[in-house]
Amino acid sequence: MTEQGFSFVEALLAVVILFFLSASLVPLTFHMKQQLEGQKRQTHAAEVAFNGALLQQRYGEWSGVQEIEGISYFWNFDLGSVCVKYDADLEEYELCV
Template sequence: MNSKGIAFVETLLTVVIVLVITGSLIPLTYQLKTTLYNQKLELHASETALEAAKLIKSQTVFSGTKSIDQNEYQWTYDGEQICVQFNNLSGERVKCINRNENSSK
């Protein structure tokens, strides 16, 4: 810095550095957002399986559908496992929980 102030080159270099940093953070934030969204859908699928287990035990129902946040979760029970089918950002997903699994696993 001289007596006239900051030079144009220094200002331009600062702007370029800020743009490079911002440009590298945008893909990272998008990836984090999609990962968190898919994990949220997995959590909803697990909650659907828990509610399905309660229905199976109390009403002997073997299939059903649940809608959470405009997403459809279809579940079925085949005598051994509860499978929940849903769509995430990667495509169709099926999450199965065996009857004999412990909650500590």
């Protein structure tokens, strides 16, 4: 830096450093967001399994469907466990409790 301010090279170097920092943070935040969405769907599936167990215990229902945030969670009670199936991101997931 001179008394007149930053030179062109110094300003260009600062821009390049900021570009690399932002280029590394964008994929990281995207990956974190995807992980949080998956964990949220698993939490919803666990909630549906709990509700299915309550419905089976109270009313004798053996299967059902619950929709949360546009995703249908299908639960089925079989041999003392509750299994929940749902489709998300073009894949089918299953959680058995």
